[in-house]
Amino acid sequence: MTASPKVWAILAMSTLESTQALTSFDVHGAANPSSAPSRRPGAMVSAELAMHLLRQMVVIREFEVRCMQAYQDKKIGGFCHVYIGQEAVAVGCTAAIRPSDPMVTAYRDHGHALARGMSANACMAEMFGRVDGCAKGKGGSMHMFDREHNLFGGHGIVGAQIPLGVGLAFACKYEDEVIHERKSDRVALAFLGDGALNQGAFHEAMNLAGLLNTPAVIICENNGYSMGTSIHRGTTMGHNLAAKAAAYGIESAVVDGMDVLSVYESMSLICDRARRESRPAFVDMRTYRFKGHSMSDPRKYRTREEESQYEAGDPITTMKGRMIEAGMLTNEAFKSILREARAEAKASVEFAESSPVPAITELHTDVFVEPWGRYTGSSDPKMLGGARREPSFRAIENSEGLS
């Protein structure tokens, strides 16, 4: 997809030389998509791509609705953080990169996993703690990994994934330039929530990315809240995150994350540049989570009015409206997308329910690539003997590793 000048107009790209070019959003509130210029998908993305973006968002939404149900039914344990409201971000971002580009995210990760290509079945079965889950039921909701689709995890510790993301980018560049001695043209995406802006890991990772010029695109999914703390209560300069990026010599953009076209087009440009010049970028992606932080959050820290204002800018409704306007979609066609997505989500629950629980012996596998046997220093009779099965990952095989 080539960039049209029109796209540049909606993308507020700040460079070190021209930070003034940054659109100054009112603290969080201005992400209201209705204020974005009306845009017709036909002009920028093909009907096929538009359909793909819409469908993926609907699939994630329906999947998350099922998740919430399953959680309430106590079929999913632990913590569960749903992505409803933020679908445009993961969908638009993943559409803008190549399948081979690595990606890493935080614990609100179901949307990223599905957008990246993980099947709803594998994702749901993971949350049910079953063997057909993406990590055989060992990781859970917050820790979604998918090697095939280059998803290097959901990560539960706030901020932990950001340095890892810079490391993924470092490895891309190193492999291309040092091992293969060719110009690098890859990027890695690292997602974080606005709460993670306050972790040392973020600042250290940003400095390293800037210092070593790693092609990491660091995307802050700025939904305005970390649990019950609004961004202005927890973060200095929350209204101008570009200032933080500028401090590390990294270019940044503010993107309307409630508009999947905006996300897709902006990210295409940002990633193109990161590839071409093999350097980092930072994105302040303005979005909103429609539900509570996790499944037990009465949301007393925000008003229902604020919620309905954002809900009026539902990314799915917006995209649907645009496509109908552009003659790419009918109401009937949308209904069938919805039906299919619902069926897929429902089927994933059935799949997860019928998937076997892991054998107890699974407790001991995947601890080491080269197992030397379980720790035998214990008097616990259950702890004697060797690990049964080796993990699939072997860095020394040529078929594995970086490329």
Place this chain on the structure above:
Amino acid sequence: MSVREIEYRDALNEAMSEEMRRDKRVFLLGEEVAQYDGAYKVSRGMLAEFGERRIIDTPISESGFAGMAIGAAMMGLRPIVEFMSWSFSLVAADPILNNAPKMLYMSGGQFGCPIVFRGNGGAGGQLGSTHSWCVEGLYSNVPGIKIVMPSTPYEAKGLLKTAIRDDDPVFFLESERMLGTKGEVPESEYLIPFGQARIARAGKDVTLVSFGRPVLFCLEAAETLAKEGISCEVLDMRTIRPLDIGSIVKSVRKTSACVVVDQSWSFASPGSEVAAQVHAACFDDLDNFVHRVHTVDVPTPYATELEQEYLPSARRICEAVRACLYRA
């Protein structure tokens, strides 16, 4: 003296509130402790009573706010730092392990660090590998820290008050699984000294030694074993450091058998330390070597079936006791 039943979380709340009323140098900081009333509602109502200068919401910056609190403690304030989960304290490992416990020593006694770090620890909630740390396994290796693990609302309140008045760094390890459990707590003030184990159940055939939540598993196992004619003495150690080895030795001299139940990993753990000390002190009294029940030596799995197997449980404690008494 009247006694009522209150939840473990409210016992913690009372301890903090009473100490804050008593001493203005005491303040609480952490993620979501103020406006949200605490992620687990432990600090419910405290912002309303003490105001935002003393109940302080922090950003998600564990290293920063732990370090800041240590600096304040060196100045003579008495901070209580809440980690939403002890798992997140790993982000603050340097300040809590490299600063707090060493300040007094490094300064030749000039600067102390009267600070309490508290929060939830332990697995069992299907939170997966990153969120299920039993940090006592790691942290009890470090000299200069007092480590407390209350197993009931009564212990929680009495021990937390002692922790807040203590002039050294205290790591106070609560359990999310227990926050809602109720127990008897007196209305009037009491403190529980560190380093004094409690006999949670008296018995004569075997000594069960445990800390924190697994004490409850021991009591459950003791019920089962009683039906088999095995009489268990359960010791709730209350603190890992200082370790009340005297009470353990006294009990083991009586029972001649010892099983340690520790929810951390077995390698270089509080459990292995207890075993080593008991072997040294009771070598001639023991009928068998000290048996140990730990979490299994792997990262914490998510799937509930795996996690339940991973944790010390009444079933696994019973197995270890039978093995220790040659009744397996």
